[in-house]
Structures are given as structure tokens and as C-alpha cells.
Amino acid sequence: MLAKQRENRVVASQFRKNNGWPQLGAVLVCSITLMVVDANTNWLDSSRNALSVALRPIQALASVPTVIGRYTTSLMTSEPDVKIAYENLRNEYFKLKSETLLLRTLQDENADLRALLDATERLEEKVTLAELMKVNLDRDNHRVSVGRGINSGVYVGQAVIDDQGVIGQVTEVMPLSSIVVLITDPGHALPVQIERNGLRTIVRGTGSLSSLDVPYLNQNADIQVGDILISSGLGGRFPNGYPVAQVSEVSEVGDEAFLRVTAQPIAKLDRSNHVLLLSREKRGEFIQRRLNGLKDNESE
């Protein structure tokens, strides 16, 4: 019986062995077709989304170690540490609040000046605070999910920042959460300009959390180590003026057409637990909302 079975298996494997080539050929043709279709069109996006929902449990399981780690850290933080952190936060809060007062007068002044110059109104951003739920970082894919979704008015393409600078943008929105692609993702690029001289360029993710690539700058471009890159607002995704990265290395390599420039992200990409989602509204609405807010305060 056993010998017979084994013999069957050998025969089966021989059979498979002869059949391997057509199978491989068919599969390769399939993959290349898929590759071409997926790279050039968005026809497959819906099936990709359906599959990603089916594979969600795997992603949930994979983030278990991170969740446990965070929980243990929070358990082991002692009370004095929390008190110190609280003091620091309070001081920071008062400092920022006083700065905001100044900012408001500047804002009004700026609006007046723009009106004098007949320039268009600067768009105001509404801010939504969101908590980080899950972090998936591997070399090729830098994504985090945050705990705000359709029910909080999050939309695809929304810019995400933390208290220091730009973090990324929303790529997928679900009812209660949404997925944010970080600026360090190898597939992500955003338009920036150098704060010092306004030179426009783009910043591209490299797959490492601590470095960004600044491509296509000519050998004679005016860029130095230490320059701050701010979002330029071109492309309409990111509002202008938010710090993105600081140039950390500039090198000319022999006969290459472009400079090799590396920059370091300013936002605390791997350390912040809360992020801010920016949504745009016209200044008129912004003022209206602020006035309403004042009225509410008065009536209280």
C-alpha cells in the first residue's frame, strides 16, 4: 500500500515536472499583464481594496507587538515622570498661547495688506486632531493609520502635520479611520521650496525614516547644508509654508547632471502619537466661524 502510494507520488511529481513549464509560462503572462495594467491604469484599484479588507486581520495581528510595547511603556512610566511631562506641557501651552495672540494680529494685518495689493486671499486651514492607531513601516511602505475617518470629515489628499512639520497625506479613508502615507515613503514626493531663497523643487521619500531625497537640482542650484525646505503649496495638496525637511548633505558627483541632496524630515515621524489633519476653507468662512465662536463664548 505504502509503496504503491509512494510510487504514485513519484509519478505525480514526474507528471508535474513535465507540466511545470506551461504552468510557469501562464503565470508569468498573467503577472506581466497585471503589472502593465496596474502600472498604467487604475482599473484594478477596486479589487485591490476588496482584497485589502479581506487581509485586514493579518495587518491587525502584525501590529500587536507595537501595541503591547506601547502599553508596557505607559504602565512603567512613574508618577514623577508624568508630573514633569505635565509641567513641561503646561509651560509649552502658555508660551504657545501668547504667541497665538501675536499671530492673530499679524494675520489680520496680512489680510489687510493682501487686500491693499489686490492679492487673492490666503486659504485658511481647519485643524482636526487625530490619534495614531497603527504604524506599518517597512523599507518600501511607510504608512500609519489614524483614528479619524469619514465621520470626522476626513478626505483623500488631506495634508497631515505634527507640531514640527509635515508628516504626510491621507490616501485612504474608512468610516472610523484613515491611512496616511508618510513623506518618507519611497513612492511619495511633495513640492517644496527653500525657505532662504524661494527656490522650488521636490522632496522624495527614500524608505528610510531619517532621510529624504531632493532630486533634479542643477549643479549650480543655490542650496546649502542647513537650508530649511518648506511646502510650496504647488499641486494643491499641501498648504504652503509648513516646514518639511532640513538639508543635511549636498554633494556634487563628477559628471552627473544633478546634485545629490539629502534632507532630514523635520516632523517627528516615528515619535508623535498625535497628528493634525489640515482641511481647507476660505478665509471668509474662517472669520465667520471665529465670530460664531466668540458669540458662543459670550453667551456662555
Place this chain on the structure above:
Amino acid sequence: MNDQPQSTLKIYWAFSLSCFFAFTLMLVRVPDWLSAYWPDWIALVIVYWALVVPERIGPVVGFIVGTMLEVLFAKTFGVISAGLAVLAFLVNIAHMQLRVTSRWQQVFLLVLLVGVYKLTNLWFESLVENARLTVADWLSLIGNLIVWPFLNIALDEFRRIMRIR
């Protein structure tokens, strides 16, 4: 020894379970210095099963698993699946020879095959995306080399529990 015929369903179940663990291991966040050396778990699992049950786990299964991986890692469809199909195919046609080589030779040969998989993978990726071949891409082969013997033992044990010959 069991006299029951080999149950296809059971093999596929065991295979999916080990794939599930491989997926999880690939998605787990590891420290920066380790991430380059982090083994290609899914490739190793495919190699194992293609070696043990070549009549069941072949290019088509590799393709399906690759497609799932593309969804998980948000890659262009077809990039990883082509590589995994090639890997499964190579292990399938060489399974007789691979089974009789000594354990150490086997490790190196299998890691070589995984290298072929990575090469296919990166080659296809560079066709459709902006990817370059770097030294860092090959460091994971060292991880594979270290991990394979242990994974082999673990999966053998798993197979024994599942009673798959």
C-alpha cells in the same frame, strides 16, 4: 505511519497557516538596523512547501500568495507574484536533487534560489516603479541563511503535528 491518502485540503490548510505567520513576520516592525537583514519569510515558507510537496505547491500557488503580498505592501500587481512563481518553479524542478544534498549544501542552494527570486522581483519592480538595485537589498539573504535551519526544523515539526508526509 498513516495509511490514509494524502489530503490535499490538509496540505493547503497547513500551507495557508504558515503563510499567515510569514505575512505577520514580514509586517512586524523591526528596528532600523535589523530591517535590512530581516529574512524574506514568505519566500522561505514557499521554498519549504515547494520542496516537501512539489506536486501541490507550484508556480500557481506562488502567484496567488504573491498577489496577496502585493496587496499588503501596496506594490504594483504582478511584481512579487512573478518572482514567487519563478521561485516555486525552480524549487519544484530541483526538488529531487535538493532533498538528497547535505543540510549545509541545501541551505546555500536554497538561499541562492531565494536570491534568484529577489533578482526577478527587483527586476520587475524596476520596470514599473522607480526602484534601484542596491547592496542593502541583498543583506536579507544573510538573514535567510541564518533563519532557514530553524524555520526548517519548526516547519518539519509543524508538518509532523499536522501528519503530512
